[in-house]
Amino acid sequence: MESKILGERLKQTRRRLGLTQKDLSTATQLSQTSISRLENGDEVYASVLLSVLCYYQKRVSLDYMLSQDFDATSNRLFQRSTEEVRQKLADQIQRITDSLKLSTQAYTQQLEFLKDSL
Secondary structure, three states: OOHHHHHHHHHHHHHHOOOOHHHHHHHHOOOHHHHHHHHOOOOOOHHHHHHHHHHHHOOOOHHHHOOOOOOOOOHHHHOOOHHHHHHHHHHHHHHHHHHHHHHHHHHHHHHHHHHHHO
16 A cells, blocks of 8 residues: 555544644654654655554554545444454453452462461
């Protein structure tokens, strides 16, 4: 995809998300100049593009954003694949499970300490 077209899509997506260049700059820890250069289709480092795409992939469908029939006003921009949603939920469930296991272990250790102290 041509860099000017990609830059324009990234700009439209940013605006659709209600973000300013400064907001995106802060969120991605990139300079506002880097964001501007990317959106204008100027030569940029791959790391800048990847940082922005990583930020967007958590919020929109990159498949649609990069498709030929892209339209920033379409709600398809926000429709993520079922597998992607399933994976996010599975990841969140795993994090919660891991957190509960750690908490349970800590409480068990505290209770054993109290019991031993009697």
